[in-house]
Amino acid sequence: MLELAAVLFLVSIGVFLLLSLVPGDPAVAVLGEGRTPQEYAAMRHELGLDQPLLARYGDWLGGVLHGDLGTSLVPPQTGVLERIGSALPVSLELAVLGLVLALLIALPLAMWSAYHQGGRADRAISAATFGLLSMPSFLIGIVLIALLVDGLGLFARNEWVRIGDSIGGNLHHAFLPALTIALMEAAMFTRILRGDLVTTLHEDFILAARARGMSPLRIMLSDALRPSSFSLVTVLGLSIGRLVGSTVIVEYLFALPGMGKLVIDAANQGNYPVVQGAVLVIALVYVASNALIDRSYGLLDPRTRRAHA
Amino acid sequence: MTWLTLILGAALLAPLLPLGNHDDSVAGLTQPVFAAPGGLGAAHPLGTNNYGLDVLARAVYGARTSVVIALLAVLIGTAVGGLVGLVSGFVRGTTDRVVGILANALLAVPPLILLIALGTVLDPSVRSIAFALSLLTIPSMVRLARANTITVAQREYVLAARALGAGRVRLMLREVLPNVVLPVLSLSVVMISVLVVAEASLSFLGIGIEQPQPTWGNMIAEGQGGVMQEHPYIVVVPGICLFLTVFSFNLLGEKAQKRWDPRSAKL
Numbered sequence: 001m002l003e004l005a006a007v008l009f010l011v012s013i014g015v016f017l018l019l020s021l022v023p024g025d026p027a028v029a030v031l032g033e034g035r036t037p038q039e040y041a042a043m044r045h046e047l048g049l050d051q052p053l054l055a056r057y058g059d060w061l062g063g064v065l066h067g068d069l070g071t072s073l074v075p076p077q078t079g080v081l082e083r084i085g086s087a088l089p090v091s092l093e094l095a096v097l098g099l100v101l102a103l104l105i106a107l108p109l110a111m112w113s114a115y116h117q118g119g120r121a122d123r124a125i126s127a128a129t130f131g132l133l134s135m136p137s138f139l140i141g142i143v144l145i146a147l148l149v150d151g152l153g154l155f156a157r158n159e160w161v162r163i164g165d166s167i168g169g170n171l172h173h174a175f176l177p178a179l180t181i182a183l184m185e186a187a188m189f190t191r192i193l194r195g196d197l198v199t200t201l202h203e204d205f206i207l208a209a210r211a212r213g214m215s216p217l218r219i220m221l222s223d224a225l226r227p228s229s230f231s232l233v234t235v236l237g238l239s240i241g242r243l244v245g246s247t248v249i250v251e252y253l254f255a256l257p258g259m260g261k262l263v264i265d266a267a268n269q270g271n272y273p274v275v276q277g278a279v280l281v282i283a284l285v286y287v288a289s290n291a292l293i294d295r296s297y298g299l300l301d302p303r304t305r306r307a308h309a
Numbered sequence: 310m311t312w313l314t315l316i317l318g319a320a321l322l323a324p325l326l327p328l329g330n331h332d333d334s335v336a337g338l339t340q341p342v343f344a345a346p347g348g349l350g351a352a353h354p355l356g357t358n359n360y361g362l363d364v365l366a367r368a369v370y371g372a373r374t375s376v377v378i379a380l381l382a383v384l385i386g387t388a389v390g391g392l393v394g395l396v397s398g399f400v401r402g403t404t405d406r407v408v409g410i411l412a413n414a415l416l417a418v419p420p421l422i423l424l425i426a427l428g429t430v431l432d433p434s435v436r437s438i439a440f441a442l443s444l445l446t447i448p449s450m451v452r453l454a455r456a457n458t459i460t461v462a463q464r465e466y467v468l469a470a471r472a473l474g475a476g477r478v479r480l481m482l483r484e485v486l487p488n489v490v491l492p493v494l495s496l497s498v499v500m501i502s503v504l505v506v507a508e509a510s511l512s513f514l515g516i517g518i519e520q521p522q523p524t525w526g527n528m529i530a531e532g533q534g535g536v537m538q539e540h541p542y543i544v545v546v547p548g549i550c551l552f553l554t555v556f557s558f559n560l561l562g563e564k565a566q567k568r569w570d571p572r573s574a575k576l
Binding site: 006007008010011014130131133134135136137139142143242244245249252263266268270272279282283286287 | 410411413414417418420421422426428429430502506509510514529532541544551552555556559
């Protein structure tokens with residue numbers, strides 16, 4: 001826990017320093033061009049930019065600890081926290097949906113592939129997943145749009161529906177972006193899980209189960225899957241970083257009002273309080289979910305439980 | 310492999326090849342806009358974009374930008390990360406702990422978010438994008454180099470050299486480094502493809518290299534807003550280039566890891 005706090009503290013310093021180096025004057029970003037120097041100076045004073053760096057960092061961090069991330073420089077000048085509050089659920093929904101879809105695709109594929117190891121299906125799946133891994137997520141998204149939206153006319157591209165307004169409408173809208181995110185992760189998961197399953201299937205207890213006449217499906221689900229999912233969980237942890245990245249890109253591609261769009265728009269406008277706050281929140285979610293994954297080893301493999309106790 | 314030689318060769322020789330206009334949008338005014346691909350021998354074999362710039366020429370020059378950036382970034386990342394990892398794994402103690410926390414802090418921000426944050430600050434030139442991307446590779450390089458150094462430093466021959474009176478620097482460079490270089494290099498080959506994707510994503514989002522200088526990422530971004538539906542080749546050409554390049558580097562990286570670093574050869 002202490003190390004987590006240290007890491008987050010360093011991140012906050014890094015984010016703050018980085019963005020105080022922004023070229024260009026934030027006062028110009030607020031007021032627009034063509035004002036008098038006095039007006040810019042007054043605005044800089046109002047923003048606290050005439051204070052020394054350390055004092056500004058102290059102010060900002062104090063605010064952060066009280067849940068105040070500052071105000072957006074560019075209109076609408078609402079609180080950064082509110083902006084994040086409305087954007088974060090969209091991104092989380094996409095990421096979770098993407099992850100679930102990825103597992104739904106990967107588990108059967110990996111089991112099928114491992115059971116028919118070396119067969120035609122196995123080789124086809126292996127080639128397909130390797131190919132998918134070489135596609136950046138925005139390319140996957142574009143291909144999906146071309147195939148499903150333009151080709152088959154399946155999903156209309158219209159305004160994002162909040163999950164509170166209509167669950168059906170929301171899911172209908174979120175499916176394609178989530179699928180884009182899912183495909184790449186699914187390729188990774190399939191390869192990892194297949195590798196471990198192949199090893200597990202050579203173990204004695206699988207042979208024993210087979211000798212007792214259990215069906216292949218039953219063996220897979222009840223005996224082979226759990227001991228094989230160890231690497232998968234590790235990769236799951238590593239994939240969260242990539243997941244955040246592809247969520248950002250997918251939001252941009254499908255014009256969804258999530259964290260990614262928030263950060264990118266703010267970055268393009270030099271709206272540094274928003275970038276600072278958003279990066280900090282993303283880092284927090286990221287670090288927390290990784291810590292959570294570390295804990296989950298204990299659930300899968302009792303041998304590691306003692307280490308955490 | 311053939312593709313890699315082709316694309317690297319084309320990227321290297323781009324100024325010598327008889328290509329159309331790739332970034333001068335004023336001269337592009339005299340050319341047809343969105344000309345369809347004409348095939349070999351036509352004025353624009355792969356067509357033109359909305360400024361009348363030649364898509365083939367842009368794809369080749371885009372390769373130049375993408376590959377130069379990725380290679381530069383990997384070079385910086387490997388050199389800095391490898392060296393820091395080597396020293397911190399060899400010296401251990403407080404240095405090691407500080408380096409560990411710094412590396413973890415860098416890893417605590419998801420890669421693309423870090424890039425976007427850096428993109429707010431840095432001007433979009435080849436040099437600064439390469440610098441930003443190299444920051445992505447450093448933490449994992451540090452970790453790998455450090456882990457390998459720790460195991461190697463305990464071997465008998467290092468002990469023997471130490472007993473013969475070799476100094477720290479000599480031990481690190483002559484005894485440990487040669488055994489750490491191979492796994493680090495094989496990771497850097499894998500990193501190239503990661504960075505090519507990262508650069509393309511950044512340019513696609515409009516934060517990386519800016520128009521009219523072409524990269525595959527911003528070429529693909531040109532297809533947005535209905536352009537792709539009417540002129541698919543605008544997206545297809547850079548998309549295929551990007552895919553094949555990443556695919557080849559992935560294959561190369563997998564081979565390199567199998568050969569030089571059997572432990573991490575999984576996947």
